[in-house]
Amino acid sequence: MISGSIGPTLIGKQIVLGVTGSIAAYKAVALLRTLLREGAIVHVVMTQSATKFVTPLTFEVLSGHPISTEMFEAHQEMKHLSLPEQADAIVIAPATANCLARAALGLCDDLLSTMLLTAQCPLIVAPAMDGGMWDHPSVREHIGTLRSRGTIVVNPEIGSLASGRIGQGRLAGEGTILEAIQAALAPRRDWQGHRILVSAGPTQEPIDPVRFISNRSSGKMGYAIAEAAQARGAQVVLVTGPTALPTPKGIEVVSVVTAEEMTKALSARLAWSTTVIMAAAVADFRPSHPAMQKIKKQGRAAGQTIDLERTTDILASLSAQRTTQLIVGFAAETSDLIAHAKEKLTAKGLDLIVANDVTTEGAGFGSDQNAATLIDRQGAMTVLPLMPKRALADAILNRAQELLRTRQSGQAPKPVAGGR
Numbered sequence: 001m002i003s004g005s006i007g008p009t010l011i012g013k014q015i016v017l018g019v020t021g022s023i024a025a026y027k028a029v030a031l032l033r034t035l036l037r038e039g040a041i042v043h044v045v046m047t048q049s050a051t052k053f054v055t056p057l058t059f060e061v062l063s064g065h066p067i068s069t070e071m072f073e074a075h076q077e078m079k080h081l082s083l084p085e086q087a088d089a090i091v092i093a094p095a096t097a098n099c100l101a102r103a104a105l106g107l108c109d110d111l112l113s114t115m116l117l118t119a120q121c122p123l124i125v126a127p128a129m130d131g132g133m134w135d136h137p138s139v140r141e142h143i144g145t146l147r148s149r150g151t152i153v154v155n156p157e158i159g160s161l162a163s164g165r166i167g168q169g170r171l172a173g174e175g176t177i178l179e180a181i182q183a184a185l186a187p188r189r190d191w192q193g194h195r196i197l198v199s200a201g202p203t204q205e206p207i208d209p210v211r212f213i214s215n216r217s218s219g220k221m222g223y224a225i226a227e228a229a230q231a232r233g234a235q236v237v238l239v240t241g242p243t244a245l246p247t248p249k250g251i252e253v254v255s256v257v258t259a260e261e262m263t264k265a266l267s268a269r270l271a272w273s274t275t276v277i278m279a280a281a282v283a284d285f286r287p288s289h290p291a292m293q294k295i296k297k298q299g300r301a302a303g304q305t306i307d308l309e310r311t312t313d314i315l316a317s318l319s320a321q322r323t324t325q326l327i328v329g330f331a332a333e334t335s336d337l338i339a340h341a342k343e344k345l346t347a348k349g350l351d352l353i354v355a356n357d358v359t360t361e362g363a364g365f366g367s368d369q370n371a372a373t374l375i376d377r378q379g380a381m382t383v384l385p386l387m388p389k390r391a392l393a394d395a396i397l398n399r400a401q402e403l404l405r406t407r408q409s410g411q412a413p414k415p416v417a418g419g420r
């Protein structure tokens with residue numbers, strides 16, 4: 001362990017250290033040594049410009065791994081995919097203005113920037129540049145974009161710059177960058193002491209013993225929320241409709257099939273819970289008279305109809321029974337997303353609604369990614385771009401945690417029971 005480091009351990013953590021073409025590139029050598037001393041396994045990826053400042057050989061010898069600079073030189077290994085896949089974190093230090101712009105715009109014309117588009121792990125950038133560049137509106141805008149997506153930005157320090165000027169642009173100190181990496185990799189336990197009831201997946205409403213009405217929900221969003229909440233210290237009960245997902249470890253799973261079963265399972269655990277997150281896509285209607293035997297086609301004319309009746313409105317029913325629970329609902333919409341979501345939020349007395357347009361390409365049912373807008377009862381909106389469902393789960397938990405804290409501090413209205 002490095003002397004003076006008191007943060008969480010980095011032993012065994014896989015870190016990709018991106019080095020870009022800044023005069024501060026030599027400082028990445030010291031950072032690499034520090035990360036190695038902390039027990040991390042570090043793979044260095046350099047931009048072409050970075051190699052003008054420090055030779056790849058330096059990083060290669062110190063890290064004990066070949067240095068990647070070119071996307072096409074070792075294409076069989078597909079490093080743009082394999083390195084981020086294994087990484088616990090990507091750290092770019094120093095990060096040039098050019099590299100920040102590429103990251104913010106999603107450009108991928110070299111190995112490092114392409115990796116950023118495939119990575120699912122935390123990204124930490126430590127910019128270094130001349131003061132004038134750091135203050136440029138374009139850099140400010142890119143930094144804002146990156147922050148809004150969850151990138152951790154370790155601000156440059158004020159001091160004398162390579163140009164001889166004084167300003168903000170010096171690469172943050174090694175200790176500050178190390179702390180940011182440790183914080184990003186430390187498991188957050190901010191939901192410790194909370195009991196979260198999560199619903200996930202579709203429901204199936206029988207037509208006869210072999211047929212049912214259902215929907216396209218895969219359950220991935222609800223499962224991601226349950227797993228994220230558990231990782232952050234909460235006790236979690238996951239009430240799930242039929243899905244093909246593996247049972248998450250350490251989470252009590254209650255399997256149900258129909259909307260009625262889901263209603264009962266959730267109602268029975270409402271009093272136990274402190275927060276309810278309803279990510280399930282519950283059928284609104286079910287066949288009024290499911291046949292006891294398989295319906296035969298013989299002797300039946302075309303144009304058969306099935307009579308449907310409403311299922312219980314679970315969200316409204318939980319909301320009516322609740323005492324102090326924070327209730328988060330989902331609105332999966334195909335049109336007028338925000339208007340419909342706001343209507344549902346009010347009608348069902350929710351604290352927060354996650355509005356997602358399921359027609360967005362790459363998002364919604366079945367996908368591993370999702371984009372959403374979080375809306376609270378005060379009308380505050382958080383727009384979250386397309387991101388892995390696990391990252392979205394964390395963002396929802398962050399917002400819910402803020403609402404709980406505001407409520408505890410007495411600044412927010414107490415829950416309204418019985419909203420419809």
Ligand SMILES: Cc1cc2nc3c(=O)[nH]c(=O)nc-3n(C[C@H](O)[C@H](O)[C@H](O)COP(=O)(O)O)c2cc1C
Nearest residue numbers: 020021022023024047049050096097098099128129
């Ligand atoms: C001597 C010298 C020092 C530089 N230092 C920086 C710097 O600290 N920060 C920065 O953003 N750009 C700096 N640049 C400009 C970048 O090298 C240039 O924008 C390059 O295209 C960055 O490429 P990369 O982001 O792919 O590494 C410097 C250029 C030179 C010639």
